Amino acid sequence: xxxxxxxxxxxLGMHVHAVCGSWFDNPxxxxxxxxxxxxxxxxxxxxxxxxxxxxxxxxxxxxxQQGGQAAMDAGGVADAGAQPSSCAPAPExxxxxxxxxxxxxxxxxxxARIIEHSKREVACMFADIRMGRMVDMARTTPLVxxxxxxxxxxxxALVSLVRLKRADDYTYLHxxxxxxxxxxxxxxxxxxxxxxxxxxxxxxxxxxxxxxxxAPLLNKPGKLTDAEFADIKMHPANGHRLLCESGNVPALALxxxxxxxxxxxxxxxxxxxxxxxxxxxxxxxxxxxxxDAITSTxxxxxxxxxxxxxxxxxxxxxxxxxxxxxxxxxxxxMGIYPMxxxxxxxxxxxxxVTDNSHSLLAPVVRVFFSIRHNVHMTPVTIDLAHAGxxxxxxxxxxxxxxxxxDLTHFWTTT
Numbered sequence: 176x177x178x179x180x181x182x183x184x185x186x187l188g189m190h191v192h193a194v195c196g197s198w199f200d201n202p203x204x205x206x207x208x209x210x211x212x213x214x215x216x217x218x219x220x221x222x223x224x225x226x227x228x229x230x231x232x233x234x235x236x237x238x239x240q241q242g243g244q245a246a247m248d249a250g251g252v253a254d255a256g257a258q259p260s261s262c263a264p265a266p267e268x269x270x271x272x273x274x275x276x277x278x279x280x281x282x283x284x285x286x287a288r289i290i291e292h293s294k295r296e297v298a299c300m301f302a303d304i305r306m307g308r309m310v311d312m313a314r315t316t317p318l319v320x321x322x323x324x325x326x327x328x329x330x331x332a333l334v335s336l337v338r339l340k341r342a343d344d345y346t347y348l349h350x351x352x353x354x355x356x357x358x359x360x361x362x363x364x365x366x367x368x369x370x371x372x373x374x375x376x377x378x379x380x381x382x383x384x385x386x387x388x389x390a391p392l393l394n395k396p397g398k399l400t401d402a403e404f405a406d407i408k409m410h411p412a413n414g415h416r417l418l419c420e421s422g423n424v425p426a427l428a429l430x431x432x433x434x435x436x437x438x439x440x441x442x443x444x445x446x447x448x449x450x451x452x453x454x455x456x457x458x459x460x461x462x463x464x465x466x467d468a469i470t471s472t473x474x475x476x477x478x479x480x481x482x483x484x485x486x487x488x489x490x491x492x493x494x495x496x497x498x499x500x501x502x503x504x505x506x507x508x509m510g511i512y513p514m515x516x517x518x519x520x521x522x523x524x525x526x527x528v529t530d531n532s533h534s535l536l537a538p539v540v541r542v543f544f545s546i547r548h549n550v551h552m553t554p555v556t557i558d559l560a561h562a563g564x565x566x567x568x569x570x571x572x573x574x575x576x577x578x579x580x581d582l583t584h585f586w587t588t589t
Contacts, residue, residue, distance in 0.1 A: 176231045182224055187216055187284055190234030195226040209234055212587050213336065217287035274327040279514070279530040282325065282332035283587060289325055290337050290351060293318060297347040297379065305386045310421045319375040322351065323358050329532055330359050335514035338470050338478070339583060342394065346385045349467055354378035356463040356509075357431075363508040364459075364501070370427070374456060377431035380424065381460055384414025384432070396474040408444045411436055427456050435460035440495040458498040462488070462505050465497075481513035482571035511535050515586050517572045523547045525572060526557070527585040534560040537567065541585045544577075554585065 177192055185191075190209045210216050219227075229237065277285070296318050304310060325333045334355050340348040357378035361371040385393060388410055392403055399407065415433040418424045434448065434457035441449030443461070465488060472478040479487065485506060492502045510531035512518060518526055518540065526540035533539075537559035544551055557566055574582060 177228050178231060178237060179226055179228050180237050181226055182220055184237050185210065185216065185219060185227060185229070186235060186238065187211070187213065188235035189237075190230045191219070191227050192230040192233075193228040194224055195228070212584070213283045213287035216284070217291050220288060220291055274324050277328045279329055279332050279532055282329035283336055285328075286325055286333035286336045289321055289333060290348065293322065293351040294344055294347045297350050300379075301347070301383055301386050304383055304417050304421050307420060309423050310380070310418070312423055315376065315379065316372075319354060319358075319372060319379060322355050323372070323375055326355050326358050326362075330508060331510060331514050331531060334359070334509070335481075336587065338467070338481070338515070339587075340471055342472065342474055345471060345473065346382060346393070349464075349471065350379050350382055352467040352471075353381055353460070353463045356466065356505075357459060359508040360459050360463060360501070360505050363504045364455075373425045373427040374431075374459065376425060377428040377456060377460060378463060380414075380418060380428050381432050381435050381464065382410070382414065383417055384410030384412070386417070387413040394474045398475075408436075412445050430454055431456050431460035435464050437461065438496050439498055442496070453498075455501070458501045459505075462497055462502055466505070466509075477575075480515065480517055480571075480574050481509075482516035482518070483573050485509070485511070485513070486571060507535070510538070512538050512568065512571075515582070517574050517577075517582060519546070519569045519572050521567050521569050524552070525577070525579070527582050529556065529586040540568075543585060544579065 179195070187210050190207075192207055208215075210219065231237075296314070300310065300315060322333065334352060337348050337352040337355070340352075354375045355378070357374040358371055361374040366374065388407060392399075392406060395403070411433050415429055418429055418432055433445070434453060437443035437446065437448045437453055437457060438461065439450060439453065439458070441447050466484060469479050469487070470481055470484045488497065488502065489506075491497055492499050512528045512531055512535075514528055514531060516528040518528060520526055520540070520542065523546040524542050525544040525546060526542040528538045529541050530539035539556060539558045539560075541554050541556050542552065543554045557564060559567055
């Protein structure tokens with residue numbers, strides 16, 4: 176049976192028979208497709224589409240809706256209701272989200288929707304700040320709380336999924352990623368909950384100064400000239416100025432905005448601060464900012480795998496670039512083998528980490544390639560923490576040394 180439903184009713188497992196609206200707004204190459212992964216769902220719900228037709232004989236049916244919102248069959252038209260604009264009000268600040276622990280697969284689905292919602296909210300917030308308007312804390316605080324709830328339910332899901340951001344979404348989703356990591360890191364360091372919330376706010380606002388940098392310069396694929404890099408290096412000070420002019424922004428967030436590119440050894444900018452001149456929050460912001468930047472694909476560089484990124488950051492920490500104690504806490508909350516890490520097993524097989532929420536050293540992996548025979552295998556999932564397995568991780572592997580294609584589907588497919 177064909178049913179016309181609102182975009183907010185769409186869930187994983189459905190088969191979309193047709194998209195209502197212009198084909199320009201359809202993020203898929205076909206007008207008929209199945210929603211099999213959280214990324215598929217996020218792409219559809221993030222597009223400018225209000226309604227779709229689903230085929231319940233080829234996929235999941237619509238769930239029972241609350242509030243009387245109905246989905247009609249082909250003989251009628253669903254009342255999808257007025258859809259919110261991209262800058263619609265956020266949920267009320269007193270709203271509380273579920274914080275009970277969830278599986279990684281379940282949280283990936285939730286995280287996909289949170290990421291799309293957060294992207295729209297951050298874009299509107301940055302636009303307001305750029306126009307000289309005050310930061311709307313009634314709108315921003317619930318966003319931080321929603322991201323915080325996802326981190327509480329499953330620390331790695333949202334952070335891992337947001338790494339897959341597109342280049343044109345980078346500035347906004349980078350802010351979402353740093354917000355989530357700042358929250359996780361603050362809790363790992365044992366900070367009070369109000370300070371944790373302010374750390375999340377700092378992550379959300381830390382890169383607002385990028386709004387003052389021309390897009391062609393931000394997205395330049397080649398090497399920057401000295402003059403261009405000097406312009407880029409102005410964004411922390413420009414962001415700090417915009418937030419000060421906006422008002423109503425916590426001092427902690429102002430500090431992280433201004434100093435997240437400073438380094439312990441004094442090699443950072445804009446002021447070349449070193450050591451104890453940098454607050455704990457600025458040191459946290461630097462580490463979270465770097466990790467998301469180097470694990471994201473940019474116009475001028477390919478993303479590093481999460482395992483490789485942590486290894487390089489460890490080298491920079493040993494050289495005095497980053498705070499050693501804060502970085503150790505960061506590794507603990509991210510996991511030694513973050514989701515998406517390519518590893519070599521003791522059996523000389525390659526695998527991708529799909530869940531590290533239960534063990535730092537023995538995560539769940541999906542094995543897919545035999546090094547000994549140089550062939551792809553039928554993917555199989557192994558919980559390395561299971562008492563019955565004698566398998567284990569031998570080392571990280573750099574995906575660039577193997578011609579394996581995109582490995583994302585191994586850990587994003589539920």
